[in-house]
Amino acid sequence: MGDKPTPRPTDAELAILNVLWERGPSTVREVHDALSATHDSGYTTTLKLMQIMTDKGIVTRDESQRAHVYSSREGEQKTQRQLLGDLIDRAFGGSPAKLVMQALSASRASAEDLTAIRRMLDEMEETKA
Amino acid sequence: MGDKPTPRPTDAELAILNVLWERGPSTVREVHDALSATHDSGYTTTLKLMQIMTDKGIVTRDESQRAHVYSSREGEQKTQRQLLGDLIDRAFGGSPAKLVMQALSASRASAEDLTAIRRMLDEMEETKA
């Protein structure tokens, strides 16, 4: 209680969070190297972003080593749900079902994906009834 | 071809697009009044945003009347798919199925919603096979 929810991450912040979720707690150097594959901004840019994210409370850091170790404060799934909730409110009139249907119709999901989704529907109806 | 895709709308722009989709072609006054229910920025703010959106190509306008009439250039569903595609890339590792599963598990969709989604899955598998 009392803690304000973390703000919606910006694009650049989300890219960093993706690395932290995949790698676990990481230094700026490690995050920057991972981003370098698809990004071409400088090291201090990544550093600055991660400092800002610390101020915002999006990540925490362990300063006990010379190279600080950063961790995402919220888990990947919680953040994904937050982003989905935002998008549902802003673009889908508050209807999660509309979003799901639109995502399904727009994506060529594989047969395995469809099976997995169907299984999830089954489970939802079981636990609901 | 050759037309650049319209850029991802910002939050304030999306709020305006929602009004245009619901009301159809509208004047700034009409959009602003509709937004006033949930927003409290001034009239000229809405005007300026819609002028910028015109420059960006997000909306078009008919200037034949004194009060210009604006229309969304892209349909609601196309924009929704664009936003979903962005989010899938930025937060779901490029996997639409992950987004759908997360959206389902996070939302308490009604029984009717689940049935509708199931029907859509049926249709997708029919047309695919």
Next chain:
DNA sequence: TACCACATACGAAAGTTTTCGTTGACCGTA
């Protein structure tokens, strides 16, 4: 010890988004 590689901190610039005050034009009406 002197040096080098690498780390954080800081500030500022550039870009984008959101906000609104002011101005001048147009329209209907008293």
Next chain:
DNA sequence: TACGGTCAACGAAAACTTTCGTATGTGGTA
């Protein structure tokens, strides 16, 4: 015709995001 209400245009400020140059400190090593 003069007035009051409404409109678009414009510029600029404020807030936020992304970028990086520079300064400074620290630790290992020759």
